[in-house]
Amino acid sequence: MSFEPPARDQIDLSAVLHALSDPQRRGIVAELAASDTPRPCGSFAPEITKSTRTHHFRVLREAGLVEQWKEGTSKMSRLRRDDIDARFPGLLDSVLSSEAFAQV
Amino acid sequence: MSFEPPARDQIDLSAVLHALSDPQRRGIVAELAASDTPRPCGSFAPEITKSTRTHHFRVLREAGLVEQWKEGTSKMSRLRRDDIDARFPGLLDSVLSSEAFAQV
DNA sequence: CACAAAGTTCGATGATCGTCGTATCATGTG
DNA sequence: CACATGATACGACGATCATCGAACTTTGTG
Numbered sequence: 080m081s082f083e084p085p086a087r088d089q090i091d092l093s094a095v096l097h098a099l100s101d102p103q104r105r106g107i108v109a110e111l112a113a114s115d116t117p118r119p120c121g122s123f124a125p126e127i128t129k130s131t132r133t134h135h136f137r138v139l140r141e142a143g144l145v146e147q148w149k150e151g152t153s154k155m156s157r158l159r160r161d162d163i164d165a166r167f168p169g170l171l172d173s174v175l176s177s178e179a180f181a182q183v
Numbered sequence: 184m185s186f187e188p189p190a191r192d193q194i195d196l197s198a199v200l201h202a203l204s205d206p207q208r209r210g211i212v213a214e215l216a217a218s219d220t221p222r223p224c225g226s227f228a229p230e231i232t233k234s235t236r237t238h239h240f241r242v243l244r245e246a247g248l249v250e251q252w253k254e255g256t257s258k259m260s261r262l263r264r265d266d267i268d269a270r271f272p273g274l275l276d277s278v279l280s281s282e283a284f285a286q287v
Numbered sequence: 288c289a290c291a292a293a294g295t296t297c298g299a300t301g302a303t304c305g306t307c308g309t310a311t312c313a314t315g316t317g
Numbered sequence: 318c319a320c321a322t323g324a325t326a327c328g329a330c331g332a333t334c335a336t337c338g339a340a341c342t343t344t345g346t347g
Contacts, residue, residue, distance in 0.1 A: 093209075096203050096204035096278070100200035121293060127336080128336070129294065130295080130339095131337070133295060133296085138334095152293050152294085154293075169280075170278060173272070174196075176273075177270075177271035177272070178196055180271070181271060207305085223324090231306080233324070234308075235306050236324090237324065237326090238306080253313085253314090255315065255323090257323055258324060
């Protein structure tokens with residue numbers, strides 16, 4: 080049972096908000112948004128286990144936030160910013176800048 | 184153990200996103216955002232049970248999205264739009280308009 | 288081929304979630 | 318006071334969640 084990542088029109092708002100409600104995942108998304116160059120999964124969130132990381136990337140992928148492909152032994156990730164922005168205009172930006180803005 | 188609703192500076196992004204990730208709660212927030220006149224809890228989401236409704240309002244209140252006060256036998260609710268907008272500029276608007284925009 | 292590096296899969300665990308029904312409380316009204 | 322109304326409290330239920338470790342797969346390199 081493999082998960083087709085959702086097409087642009089199928090991206091679900093609840094799934095996106097749920098995916099973004101976890102700080103760890105939000106951190107990954109923020110890092111992905113900060114630079115366009117794809118990075119291997121392992122270079123994110125070094126403080127958590129590999130399996131937990133796999134889990135978080137799966138949630139992001141199933142929500143439609145992230146696209147992944149293999150490259151050698153590692154797996155690259157890219158933020159589907161175009162799709163998200165097209166489907167939910169302004170949402171991603173406001174979430175990311177909210178994080179940056181609301182530092183206590 | 185009663186919940187102090189969070190002050191503006193204590194409103195947590197994860198809690199807000201989690202609260203908004205539930206369609207039922209997002210519906211309540213959307214209705215609250217649509218009209219300024221406070222309404223009793225019972226006038227929302229008539230398809231779910233009273234206790235479930237109470238639960239959802241508690242999540243919204245603890246996340247800082249909603250303020251409530253008693254008025255006679257009923258309990259009124261008000262969206263804390265000013266606080267949310269001040270803390271996370273653009274977030275609430277983009278979530279609400281995302282819902283309206285992305286009708287499949 | 289042997290080995291290392293990067294991810295995935297597969298339980299498992301403890302926590303939280305959404306929903307419900309029933310009992311209870313508070314407030315207003317006859 | 319008796320009763321109705323609106324909401325909360327208290328389990329309880331199955332489902333999902335975030336996290337982990339151990340085993341496994343895939344890919345590249347000596």
